[in-house]
Amino acid sequence: MRPDDIGICLPVTWRRRSAPAHGVVVSARSTVLPDSGMLPELTLRCVPVDIDLTTWRAEALGELGCRLVDFDVEDDDAFELLGRHVVYHRFAHRLGSADVLSDQWAWLSDGLGVVLTCSVAREDYPDYCDVFEAIAETVTIGAAQSPA
Numbered sequence: 001m002r003p004d005d006i007g008i009c010l011p012v013t014w015r016r017r018s019a020p021a022h023g024v025v026v027s028a029r030s031t032v033l034p035d036s037g038m039l040p041e042l043t044l045r046c047v048p049v050d051i052d053l054t055t056w057r058a059e060a061l062g063e064l065g066c067r068l069v070d071f072d073v074e075d076d077d078a079f080e081l082l083g084r085h086v087v088y089h090r091f092a093h094r095l096g097s098a099d100v101l102s103d104q105w106a107w108l109s110d111g112l113g114v115v116l117t118c119s120v121a122r123e124d125y126p127d128y129c130d131v132f133e134a135i136a137e138t139v140t141i142g143a144a145q146s147p148a
Contacts, residue, residue, distance in 0.1 A: 009138035036121035049113035057087045068093035101125045103132045109141045
C-alpha cells in the first residue's frame, strides 16, 4: 500500500497542503477564525509501522507526552469505524497560551500506519467535535476505496 491509497474528504473552504516525502497526506486549516483566535486544523499522516496498532499508539502517546506542554489524555477508545479497526484518543495540551484539544484516530493496514489528528482551542471544541468526527468517517485506506 502507498500513501496515494489514502483518501479523505475535507470542508471545501479549508486550505490544504501536503508533503508526501514527510508522510503528510494532507494538512488543512479552516479559513474561519473563531473567537479563540486559533484556527482549527487537521493533519492526515502515514508512516511505516512494524508493530501492532495498540502498541504503536501507546508508544506514540508516550512520545507526545514528552513533547507537548501539559499533555493529558482525556478520552481513549478502540472500535470499528466503517469496517476498519481504529484507535481513538482525545488529548489536551498547551500551545503558547492556548489550551488545545486534539482528536486523533489511527488505523493500521498492510504495515502502513495512518493517523488523523484534528486540533482546536478547547473553547471551540464543542463547535468542531462533530466536524472532526464527520471528517474521520471519510478516511479511506486502500486502492479500491475512494473518499465519500
